[in-house]
Amino acid sequence: MEPIIGNSPDAPATDGLIVDTTTQTFTRDVIEASREVPVLVDFWAPWCGPCKQLTPVLESAVKAARGAVKLVKMNIDDHPAVAQQLRIQSIPAVYAFKNGQPVDGFMGALPESQIKAFIESLAGNIGPSPAEEMIGLGREAYEAGDLSRAAQAFAQAAQEEPGHPAAVGGLARCYIDTGDLERARQTLSLVRPDGRNDPEFTAAEAALSLAEKADDLGDIGELRARLEKNPKDHQARFDLALALNARGDKEGAVDELLMIVEYDRNWNDEAARKQLVEFFEAYGPKHEATLSGRRRLSSILFS
Structure with missing residues (x-):
């Protein structure tokens, strides 16, 4: 298994989909271009932190739309006239143009899912990228x-x-x-x-x-032997839970930690409860071990 992350020759072409504009070229890059496809205009400035978060997400969403929309970026420090005409008071601000007119927009750094929904409201369903x-x-x-x-x-x-x-x-x-x-x-x-x-x-x-964490836990048999001698050896049970999880026994791992919580929920600064939360995060919210474990944990904590 040797996948390498890098530039793919099969990556979607972006020529012309993402451009920088100026006051002089705005009419060509936005007004005229929007008569062919919707154009998103990203008003930004170098000092704007949220702009640095939003722009890569915008670019990714536009590339994924595969030509359904274009993205035009405008640095309002260098080219303030258009932003002033549109009365933009805070950035990042994104305006959508269709048929030569601004038709929609938003301010602030939105997550990719909302940006995709915004693009689809302009261009229709673009399907999975x-x-x-x-x-x-x-x-x-x-x-x-x-x-x-x-x-x-x-x-x-x-x-x-x-x-x-x-x-x-x-x-x-x-x-x-x-x-x-x-x-x-x-x-x-x-x-x-x-x-x-x-x-x-x-x-x-x-x-x-x-x-x-599972790298140096020791033998599962040894941990079980310690628990047979002392069922309240919480460290042995905690290590056993990590070892079981490392072997793919998610249900068994959750069982051991729940037992610690039931014996002494405050042991080692609630280490068992905190480890359960990490298990659930790793398994995902829909895994049966997560669903069952959360129910049983709540039952113990609130009984």
């Missing part, structure tokens, strides 16, 4: 246990849309499952800034943290 299609294939292969095929799909998605959190997270999970924690760590570092709170990325981060 090539990256989204590859991520779907990657998820299917991962669930089927085909890590090599999953890794290739996630890597191709990351080539299509560099830093995509689901692609980065999925590829990292493949490395984690093969024991290559260093490459998993390197892969996670490639996520784009707006993707750090994406559920699939945070799940991969949690999975890496768990894998790193």
Whole structure:
């Protein structure tokens, strides 16, 4: 399994889809161009922090739309006239033009899902992007246990849309499952800034943290023997939970931690409860071990 994230020769062409404009070229780049396809105008400035977050997401969404819209960027420090005419008072501000007229817009740094919905309100349903299609294939292969095929799909998605959190997270999970924690760590570092709170990325981060903790836990048989001698050896039970999770026994791992919470919920500054939360984040909100574990944890805590 040797996928490499880099520039893909199959990445969608972006020539003409994303341009910078000036006061002199605005009519050509926006007014006239919007008679062919909708044009998004990104008003920004170098000193604007949220602009630096929004622009890469806008560019990614426009590339994914594959020609359904264009993106024009305007630095209002260098070219203030148009922004003044439109009475733009704060940035980032995005205006959509169709048929030569501004028709919609928004201010602030929106997440990619909302930007895609905004684009579809202008251009109609654009369907899944090539990256989204590859991520779907990657998820299917991962669930089927085909890590090599999953890794290739996630890597191709990351080539299509560099830093995509689901692609980065999925590829990292493949490395984690093969024991290559260093490459998993390197892969996670490639996520784009707006993707750090994406559920699939945070799940991969949690999975890496768990894998790193499991490196020096000792033999499961030895841990069970310690518990037979002393069922309230919470450290042994805690280590056993991590070891079971590392072997893929999610339900068994959750059971052991729930037992600690039931015995002594405050042990080691609520370490068992906190570890359960990390398990649930790594498993994902829809996994049966998460659903069952959350119900049982709530029952213990609020009984």
